[in-house]
Amino acid sequence: MSADNAHDGVTHHAPGDHAPEHGHGDHDEHGPASGMMRWITTTNHKDIGSLYLWFSLIMFFIGGAMALVIRAELFQPGIQIVDPMFFNSMTTMHALVMIFGVVMPAFVGLANWMIPMMIGAPDMALPRLNNWSFWIMPFAFAILLSTLFMDSGGPAGGWTLYPPLSLQMGDSFAFVIFAIHFMGISSVMGSINIVATIFNMRAPGVTFMKMPMFVWTWLITAYLLIATIPVLAGAVTMLLTDRYFGTSFFSAAGGGDPVMFQHIFWFFGHPEVYILILPAFGIISSIIPTFARKPLFGYDSMVYATASIAFLSFIVWAHHMFTTGMPLAGSLFFMMSTMLISVPTGVKVFNWVATMWRGAMTFETPMLFAIGFVIMFTIGGLSGLMLAITPADIQYHDTYFVVAHFHYVLVPGAIYSIMAATYYWLPKWTGNMYDETLGKWHFWISTVFVNVLFFPMHFVGLAGMNRRIPDYSLQFADWNMVASIGAFGFGFSQLLFVWIVIKCVRGGKKATAEVWEGARGLEWTVPSPAPYHTFETAPDITKHMVR
Amino acid sequence: MSSPSADAYYVPHAARWPIVGSIGLFVFFWGFANWLNDRPLGKETFFLGVIVLVVMMFGWFGTVIRESESGTYNGQVDTSFRMCMMWFIFSEVMFFAAFFGALFYARVFSGPWLGGDGGGGAGVTNEVLYQGFNYVWPSNGPDRIGGEFMQMGWFGLPLINTLLLLTSGLTCTFAHHAIRHGERKKMVKWLAATCALGFIFVGLQAYEYYHAYHGLNLKMSSGIYGSTFFMLTGFHGFHVTMGAIMLLVVMFRGMKSHFTANNHFAFEAAAWYWHFVDVVWLGLFVFVYLL
Numbered sequence: 008m009s010a011d012n013a014h015d016g017v018t019h020h021a022p023g024d025h026a027p028e029h030g031h032g033d034h035d036e037h038g039p040a041s042g043m044m045r046w047i048t049t050t051n052h053k054d055i056g057s058l059y060l061w062f063s064l065i066m067f068f069i070g071g072a073m074a075l076v077i078r079a080e081l082f083q084p085g086i087q088i089v090d091p092m093f094f095n096s097m098t099t100m101h102a103l104v105m106i107f108g109v110v111m112p113a114f115v116g117l118a119n120w121m122i123p124m125m126i127g128a129p130d131m132a133l134p135r136l137n138n139w140s141f142w143i144m145p146f147a148f149a150i151l152l153s154t155l156f157m158d159s160g161g162p163a164g165g166w167t168l169y170p171p172l173s174l175q176m177g178d179s180f181a182f183v184i185f186a187i188h189f190m191g192i193s194s195v196m197g198s199i200n201i202v203a204t205i206f207n208m209r210a211p212g213v214t215f216m217k218m219p220m221f222v223w224t225w226l227i228t229a230y231l232l233i234a235t236i237p238v239l240a241g242a243v244t245m246l247l248t249d250r251y252f253g254t255s256f257f258s259a260a261g262g263g264d265p266v267m268f269q270h271i272f273w274f275f276g277h278p279e280v281y282i283l284i285l286p287a288f289g290i291i292s293s294i295i296p297t298f299a300r301k302p303l304f305g306y307d308s309m310v311y312a313t314a315s316i317a318f319l320s321f322i323v324w325a326h327h328m329f330t331t332g333m334p335l336a337g338s339l340f341f342m343m344s345t346m347l348i349s350v351p352t353g354v355k356v357f358n359w360v361a362t363m364w365r366g367a368m369t370f371e372t373p374m375l376f377a378i379g380f381v382i383m384f385t386i387g388g389l390s391g392l393m394l395a396i397t398p399a400d401i402q403y404h405d406t407y408f409v410v411a412h413f414h415y416v417l418v419p420g421a422i423y424s425i426m427a428a429t430y431y432w433l434p435k436w437t438g439n440m441y442d443e444t445l446g447k448w449h450f451w452i453s454t455v456f457v458n459v460l461f462f463p464m465h466f467v468g469l470a471g472m473n474r475r476i477p478d479y480s481l482q483f484a485d486w487n488m489v490a491s492i493g494a495f496g497f498g499f500s501q502l503l504f505v506w507i508v509i510k511c512v513r514g515g516k517k518a519t520a521e522v523w524e525g526a527r528g529l530e531w532t533v534p535s536p537a538p539y540h541t542f543e544t545a546p547d548i549t550k551h552m553v554r
Numbered sequence: 555m556s557s558p559s560a561d562a563y564y565v566p567h568a569a570r571w572p573i574v575g576s577i578g579l580f581v582f583f584w585g586f587a588n589w590l591n592d593r594p595l596g597k598e599t600f601f602l603g604v605i606v607l608v609v610m611m612f613g614w615f616g617t618v619i620r621e622s623e624s625g626t627y628n629g630q631v632d633t634s635f636r637m638c639m640m641w642f643i644f645s646e647v648m649f650f651a652a653f654f655g656a657l658f659y660a661r662v663f664s665g666p667w668l669g670g671d672g673g674g675g676a677g678v679t680n681e682v683l684y685q686g687f688n689y690v691w692p693s694n695g696p697d698r699i700g701g702e703f704m705q706m707g708w709f710g711l712p713l714i715n716t717l718l719l720l721t722s723g724l725t726c727t728f729a730h731h732a733i734r735h736g737e738r739k740k741m742v743k744w745l746a747a748t749c750a751l752g753f754i755f756v757g758l759q760a761y762e763y764y765h766a767y768h769g770l771n772l773k774m775s776s777g778i779y780g781s782t783f784f785m786l787t788g789f790h791g792f793h794v795t796m797g798a799i800m801l802l803v804v805m806f807r808g809m810k811s812h813f814t815a816n817n818h819f820a821f822e823a824a825a826w827y828w829h830f831v832d833v834v835w836l837g838l839f840v841f842v843y844l845l
Contacts (some may be wrong), residue, residue, distance in 0.1 A: 048568040130565045132634040135614070139572035146580040150587075181587035189583055195645050207630060237645045241652025248785065251590045255699055256656055259679065262695030262778035264664030271652055334672070439701065447689070461738030509754040545560060 060114025127210025224289030287424030299366025374445030387415030408468025438536030459492030578606030694777025752798035
């Protein structure tokens, strides 16, 4: 096909043009368009996946810089660097940025890149909607981050936005609420697209129980997102009307109840934490079999465990609220249901370990991150089990023990899985091998510092140090200093990650199609780098599926 | 479907409308937030955003309609669209669930606790903060926020509105049967009836609000009762308006000879949406008006 024809292929299908007489088999042989408009108007799942991943990486450093402001202030007791209001807006923004701007977009980016290739589809089911889902994100975060520069400052009442505190915010309150609505639109559209892709775009023969675990976990994650993001939208809408339209949802004086907000918020919030970890489970379930050179142990039980976790996530929300004075029956129910989650989670950890058992293991960077995930996520899971116990939680509530817990599941958990996925699939994306030596350095430096950063928070938390306060009593000074050193070490070592990625994009040892010796699955049957369009005709899946 | 693309999934290229949509939403939200804070040009920016969004919808839907009418899509694309609409409606269900949840929580738990029921810690608020407050639904709370008001009854307008919406569900189904038999003119007629019923519903709802504000002193600021009443019925009314506009567009398309007996996804999507607002209304009628 000549260059002219290739160009033709693009314009035939530009919006507004309708030229059905052109066959659709040939139009996809063109490469990407050039210039900025390629990225703004792209409908290609790989382009959009890359956009999501780069966006997430940029936000990772913005959110990380906020974390470093927090740790710099907490390096010593007393107020040194920032005023308390700004400190609080840093804790709030750090959370919002890391959750909605880093982990979620990174997972959506991975889903975009990998799901169509894993199920043998030509693209996502709704490519234009896919473009919109991404291009909402920069605008939504422009609104959110702009509040930091407004007179009344950024949101400072915590990312959970509990009333009545959050309602006392200044004018920027409305901007924060709308930023959340805005991101929510993106999440719901992105999730609908993923569900439609998985249900409707599988190549013949890719049955549900043959899908790679990453596809399964994303299917369930997308369901959780569609079910809960609208509930968050409802909750923040009620905040908005309480603040600006005189309603009394969260005011006892008007017959409402501030605790009601917590119920509605955490009905979203708890499934949300599984949204942040289920795709990670899928990634780890892809990587460990490759480097153990064994099929995933207990595939079926992995699927059922993921589904059970998703179901349970809807009936555990009030374990975030044990200190609100819930009736005893409520406390008991939410304590029991929460502890039940450790059963399917335990199944997963068991299966990962059993997959490695007597495997022909090698320890390339993705595998190191995956093993780091299994160990450190389990630490976070166990402290979660401690927090599930109501009487104990009343002691731990709002202390650094909680901070330690959720950072263990999110940083060496979710973030490590994203790092692992990046190293694992980077050769497939770029066609080049990343620098293995630097990758291993990145893993070991990160792992040392991440533990220096978060492990001491268990101690100060159990000793009673409160979260979200810029000052603390003298007895917590030593461990806070240690944690801050870990924070700066961890933060700056991520620059190494950026360097490795850029280096790999620009060149390196050429990767083979299979990349990894033990890799199974359709994505490894296409050349590296993956062509701009893959599987325009459905592949023969018999030899290549994971199972 | 016998289009040339029957064997390959249609992947569109170079989508220009999404970025317009993002800019439109940005301007919309930015303007709305400024408007709420009484900042200059807030209202104007808000309406500019609305205009951009309307233009985006015209352009984007127009593109998709042209592609559909020219036979670009195959059955698989149609299935993607259907799934998209179903899951979108599910997300809308969950949005309403948040507000219904608030209503149930206030009525079943927090309201009685404010009145001293429930024993244990629950009575403490009443004893310490609102001693002597006797909780009865409808309530505007111990501070009687918004002053004395009267409850919206169910017998008059709400009952008529219920009958209107149920009838419109029926006429919508008649329209569906008509297009299934390829009778486009009949479909347009029944759709016209459906839209008319929908818009009458919205009109009566507006009259009900007027009556609430001026006759009953029932306002959005009338405590938890006013909050739940107006937010639930208000969002529902907004969805009815959207659904009626969708049906109206489908009707106009029918007048331009769009849709065949086998290819009328847009009709079905709008019809599903219409039945969804219908079901939400039944929930509202029972839990907001009757009980």
